[in-house]
Amino acid sequence: MKLLTRYNRINLLSTIAIFILSGVAFFFALHLTLLKQMDEDLRIEQREITNYVALHGTLFTPVEVKDQETIIEKTTTPYSKEKFKTVKVNHDDDYRQLEFSIRAGGEWYHVKVRKSLEATEHITRTVFGITFCMILLMLLLTLVINSTILKKLWQPFYTSLDRLQHFKVNNRESLSLPTSTIDEFTFMNSILERTTAKAIQDYERLKEFTENASHELQTPLAIIRSKLEMMMQGENLTEYQFDSLQSASEALDRLARMNQSLLLLTKIENEQFAYKSTIDLTQIVQQKATQFNEIWQDKSLRISLDVQAVQLHTNKELIELLLNNLFSNATRHNYENGIIHITLMQDKLCISNTGHPAALNRKHLFQRFYNPSNSSTSNGLGLAVIQQICTASGFLAEYDFKDGLHIFTITLTDH
């Protein structure tokens, strides 16, 4: 839910609740005040009757007055005290009535003085109506103010949010946010700018470090390899020495390959493969397949190659690296007499292979050094390289597992 919607909702609900409560209270207060006023009027009538009896010793015959009635009845059981109540007359009209007993000429009489409440109710209704209209008007006004002024007030926040959304740490473009006259937004923007600048700096440093480390490793690796190769030439080596030499060489090959992959990842990140040309993907796929053919035959893999004519505007070196990695991957994780399907369509390259009998973890699959099989022949960088190449080329790499086949799909259209 959006901040403004949420705010509007809370604001509206609480305003309505307050207005209803105050409206009810106001209605009762007004009603009671008017009733009290009416009761005062009835008392004045009572006083007039009492004064008349005291003066003349008898009761008078009541006179018809509009909205007022006086009823006098003879009684033997006088009320001990006077009584106010609201009564209905003719089933319809509300009257306020005062009942009291009076003694005139040795006889007890009940006197009921009534006044119509019509006028009072009219006033109450009118006042309540006016108040209700005012409430509606105020609610409407609040809504308008919220949707225009609040929106305007929060505008810098939303602008910052939008720019932040488009911010990428590998773009090397620092985040620049608009200045605001509101302290909180200025503060927030300055923190955002500082944090993103730091993120960019850290990212650049990390890249630089990876590149330097990988480059600096190449020479020591060359020294170790040359020393191992010189030792290999030695006469009269024992079997144990040969085994050790071989293990050391294999480990070194792995290290060298890993370093090469890391270097490649950094180079792609540094956009060192920016040059693009129109390439014949079909031809490259077939070429690569020919190159791998020997290894496939050696492993007795069954290959199906189904390629359409596809031309692509991209970096040739990256495409070759991509195919190398995809093919190597499908070969390495396969078993003897396994299957590899290679399908090239207009906008898609699919490579599926048999191998591990269960699906791989989609979430971590393309991460660096993810190596679920813990296989010593895999350095866990192959898929990371594939992913990086796809990102750099605007492709999309996806993984699926179906009918015992691991399927890697590269969507070739620009994203």
Add this chain to the structure above:
Amino acid sequence: MKVLIIEDEKNLSDSICQYLADENFLCEVADTFDTAMEKISLYDYMCIILDINLPGGSGLELLKELKRNNKNDGVLIISARNSLDDKVYGLKAGADDYLSKPFYLPELSARVAAIIRRKSFNGNNVIIFEELQLNLGDKTAIVNDRVIDLTRKEYDLLLYFISNKNKVISKSAIAEHICGDEMDLSGSYDFLYSHIKNLRKKLVQSGCPDYIKSVYGMGYKLSLS
């Protein structure tokens, strides 16, 4: 045949020297930019093995200096910066070949030999090992005046072995020579076995002794005994 190794890592230049010395190369070493500059201006070499990152300057400057003086020394760049741009730049500047670290010594040796052959005989020469003749011009192998029917890869293998005769070459070095370094074979070098088996069979059928021997599980070696 004099070879100059311009490399600041003594450990590496020692190994290269030692390896090449067996192939009848006479090696000299320069470990700084200045000593290298001095040596190339004073002497001629059949081949110069050139590192790019040197104390005191860039190897590419030395390469330009050679070209300015119209020297005809062959140049093989060995660089830790394995990138296509560096390679293209180095070759454009007049280097004959480019090898990125970490390289295999047999590969280096084979390439140095190839550069020297190109420089001295325009590539149209014949390499002889006992009764084996490799004709580099038309890429054929001849034994007792009879051409052996070798595939392209078998011929490459044979040339690689002869360029590194009497040396144990590891399987990974052979695989990289055959397939290039871009293919991630990851230790599965079994396919080499059939290539080498076929090559040996063809050589023996044509009347050669079986010169190529397996050395434990580690690699292969071409030698007389």
